[in-house]
Amino acid sequence: MTEENRFGVLFEPVRIGPVEARNRFYQVPHCNGMGHRHPRAEAAMRAMKAEGGWAVVANQETEIHPSSDLSPFSEGRLWDERDIPALRLMTEAVHDKGALAAVELVHNGSHALNHFSRAPILAPSDMSSDNVIARQARAMDKSDIRALRRWHRDAARRARDAGFDIIYVYAGHNMTVAQHFLLPHLNARSDEYGGSLENRLRLTRELLEDTHEVVGQDCAVAFRFAVDEMLGAEGMQAAEEGRAVVEMLADIPDLWDVNVAGWPNDSATTRFAPEDGYQNDYISFVKQVTDKPVVGVGRFTSPDLMVSMVRKGLLDFIGAARPSISDPFLPKKIEEGRIEDIRECIGCNICVSADSLGVPIRCTQNPTMGEEWRRGWHPERIAPKKSAAEVLVVGAGPAGLECALQLGRRGYDVTLAEAGEEPGGRVLRESGLPGLGAWRRVADYRLHQLRQMANLRIFTQSAMTAEEVAELGVPHVFLATGARWRRDGIGRTTRRTPPPIAEGAAVFTPDDIMAGLLPEAGPVVVYDDDQIYLAAVLAEKLAGEGREVVFATPASLVSPFTDLTLEQPRVQARLIELGVEIRCNRTLAALSPEEMRLSCVFTGREEALACAAAVLVTERMRETELHQALADKGELVTLELIGDAASPALIADAVWSGHKAARNFERPRAEAEKDWFRRELIDLNGGEAG
Numbered sequence: 001m002t003e004e005n006r007f008g009v010l011f012e013p014v015r016i017g018p019v020e021a022r023n024r025f026y027q028v029p030h031c032n033g034m035g036h037r038h039p040r041a042e043a044a045m046r047a048m049k050a051e052g053g054w055a056v057v058a059n060q061e062t063e064i065h066p067s068s069d070l071s072p073f074s075e076g077r078l079w080d081e082r083d084i085p086a087l088r089l090m091t092e093a094v095h096d097k098g099a100l101a102a103v104e105l106v107h108n109g110s111h112a113l114n115h116f117s118r119a120p121i122l123a124p125s126d127m128s129s130d131n132v133i134a135r136q137a138r139a140m141d142k143s144d145i146r147a148l149r150r151w152h153r154d155a156a157r158r159a160r161d162a163g164f165d166i167i168y169v170y171a172g173h174n175m176t177v178a179q180h181f182l183l184p185h186l187n188a189r190s191d192e193y194g195g196s197l198e199n200r201l202r203l204t205r206e207l208l209e210d211t212h213e214v215v216g217q218d219c220a221v222a223f224r225f226a227v228d229e230m231l232g233a234e235g236m237q238a239a240e241e242g243r244a245v246v247e248m249l250a251d252i253p254d255l256w257d258v259n260v261a262g263w264p265n266d267s268a269t270t271r272f273a274p275e276d277g278y279q280n281d282y283i284s285f286v287k288q289v290t291d292k293p294v295v296g297v298g299r300f301t302s303p304d305l306m307v308s309m310v311r312k313g314l315l316d317f318i319g320a321a322r323p324s325i326s327d328p329f330l331p332k333k334i335e336e337g338r339i340e341d342i343r344e345c346i347g348c349n350i351c352v353s354a355d356s357l358g359v360p361i362r363c364t365q366n367p368t369m370g371e372e373w374r375r376g377w378h379p380e381r382i383a384p385k386k387s388a389a390e391v392l393v394v395g396a397g398p399a400g401l402e403c404a405l406q407l408g409r410r411g412y413d414v415t416l417a418e419a420g421e422e423p424g425g426r427v428l429r430e431s432g433l434p435g436l437g438a439w440r441r442v443a444d445y446r447l448h449q450l451r452q453m454a455n456l457r458i459f460t461q462s463a464m465t466a467e468e469v470a471e472l473g474v475p476h477v478f479l480a481t482g483a484r485w486r487r488d489g490i491g492r493t494t495r496r497t498p499p500p501i502a503e504g505a506a507v508f509t510p511d512d513i514m515a516g517l518l519p520e521a522g523p524v525v526v527y528d529d530d531q532i533y534l535a536a537v538l539a540e541k542l543a544g545e546g547r548e549v550v551f552a553t554p555a556s557l558v559s560p561f562t563d564l565t566l567e568q569p570r571v572q573a574r575l576i577e578l579g580v581e582i583r584c585n586r587t588l589a590a591l592s593p594e595e596m597r598l599s600c601v602f603t604g605r606e607e608a609l610a611c612a613a614a615v616l617v618t619e620r621m622r623e624t625e626l627h628q629a630l631a632d633k634g635e636l637v638t639l640e641l642i643g644d645a646a647s648p649a650l651i652a653d654a655v656w657s658g659h660k661a662a663r664n665f666e667r668p669r670a671e672a673e674k675d676w677f678r679r680e681l682i683d684l685n686g687g688e689a690g
């Protein structure tokens with residue numbers, strides 16, 4: 001069967017109410033930290049998906065009113081008509097590339113923050129806010145409900161005027177008022193909006209009908225619905241009320257966009273949900289109940305799975321947020337049979353972390369994500385070489401691999417030298433840890449591409465010295481030599497002074513553990529003063545191998561960074577389930593061969609833990625020796641540190657750094673410097689003040 005036939009079903013057009021999608025690839029709404037504060041960036045990012053072949057490109061949750069203010073986060077905003085021009089940038093850019101544009105209207109109910117607007121927080125019943133903020137939510141009375149319906153209708157009209165083709169009613173992620181009314185544990189009303197499912201569904205039904213009434217002639221009305229809260233009998237279940245909702249509304253929406261709630265379940269990471277299509281068991285009933293097209297998600301990356309989902313009648317559209325971030329050109333690559341060229345999502349949720357921080361999106365696999373407008377980066381195109389220069393890249397971790405790949409794509413003659421037996425650097429090391437196997441794709445994707453380039457040579461087992469670099473005679477050198485973990489205990493909370501570590505104490509670094517050096521017997525204390533993700537993964541590995549493990553950290557939670565990737569509760573739960581003893585709010589005071597002394601971060605009170613071996617996860621030291629030696633020689637035209645050797649950070653940052661270096665190679669320095677300053681400024685002379 002030709003590729004075209006094999007995947008042909010994915011490229012059939014599908015009607016959605018009054019509009020038609022050109023194929024079955026549907027970028028579902030996803031947050032991106034750009035929103036109303038960075039509208040040009042958002043438009044350029046969404047347009048890239050359209051160019052990459054997605055038939056529908058949605059924006060993100062879009063506030064319909066100041067009482068659904070999500071500041072300081074930057075989502076979409078359609079409070080009044082003055083928000084239309086910013087969103088029109090996106091619809092025009094998406095239409096220009098042949099896709100339909102969708103908008104996810106939202107009223108966040110008790111999930112709203114209203115920090116900026118200071119408006120009251122609205123909910124079906126009096127209750128705490130969904131967020132830890134001082135303001136409680138108050139029960140909506142009938143006039144509030146009438147007002148909400150009016151805001152939604154007005155926002156739908158504005159969305160149509162902004163050029164959107166598909167307009168959402170949103171009852172998902174436990175973040176919207178429509179869903180809050182639906183869920184019995186959030187709705188204690190005794191009027192016609194509470195009690196029976198029919199009553200709890202009334203507001204959603206009204207919002208759907210209102211939207212149809214005001215824009216249904218021109219626009220499709222989509223309904224995003226979380227069929228299951230994944231709480232078992234404690235919450236809404238697909239097999240019970242979830243299904244009943246779909247039956248009761250069956251053909252009212254023009255499209256069903258179904259998923260599971262809350263967001264950590266919908267956007268589960270590979271660490272906790274390793275399989276593609278992990279939502280299938282929950283959503284596959286929907287198509288049996290409605291005649292309207294259905295879109296679902298589940299980090300789909302395998303085209304064969306996509307085809308089987310459509311053929312089996314489980315979905316009409318292949319929905320994607322993260323796979324479309326990791327590879328905006330996924331549909332085009334499938335259409336052209338270039339399956340091996342797909343940059344598969346690794347399910348790390350670094351994209352989500354940017355939204356959690358209220359900054360523009362980034363992606364581990366796709367360094368151009370979020371940089372389409374600011375730096376003008378295109379995921380599939382890069383400027384050709386400017387000269388016949390030869391380039392040496394030292395170190396084949398994520399930074400070196402990406403730098404070499406992009407220089408190779410530009411046409412330069414590239415040598416990539418790696419000291420280790422295999423290329424991959426930290427990606428190789430970390431992907432050997434529990435739950436992180438998919439991270440290997442960061443190296444595999446790049447190696448696959450690199451190995452097809454005639455202008456690129458990779459040498460492994462080639463630890464380069466300054467003399468060897470000089471012997472090669474290549475004038476342009478990028479050093480991606482990485483970083484190694486400290487052994488002396490200096491970390492975030494040690495005030496730059498090493499804690500006393502007695503002679504004979506068994507100290508291991510993360511590099512040791514990843515290299516297979518393991519404590520022999522007795523209790524191991526994993527001490528985490530890094531507080532990102534790695535220490536808990538190491539503890540999981542050691543406990544999983546049957547060791548007695550204590551996890552100690554100055555933080556008040558295990559791996560607080562993983563809150564940004566929606567994983568923290570699962571990370572901590574996993575350690576607890578593995579029998580790891582957790583000691584939070586403790587700094588390392590002293591280490592001897594028998595014990596680790598910990599000190600309470602609040603009182604300074606000390607305690608001793610039996611400790612046969614300590615794994616110290618604290619800080620990394622940049623590998624800059626070669627850089628120093630080459631700088632001292634002063635013979636090179638280009639000598640640049642990239643990745644962790646320049647600034648230890650996430651794998652995503654190393655890839656981005658390698659990418660940037662390759663783009664900027666032989667670019668005038670002043671021009672490249674300007675990129676740092678590109679941002680969307682408020683026009684003080686433009687819009688009216690009031």
Ligand code: ADP
Binds near residue numbers: 394398480482623643
């Ligand atoms: P990054 O995240 O910045 O890519 P990594 O630590 O993942 O950094 O990778 C750095 C790589 O550089 C490692 O695989 C390491 O073996 C390699 N390396 C370090 N120094 C040298 C050197 N002098 N010659 C060749 N390879 C080196």
Ligand code: SF4
Binds near residue numbers: 322347350
């Ligand atoms: Fe996938 Fe990670 Fe990229 Fe998000 S950041 S799209 S999870 S690879």
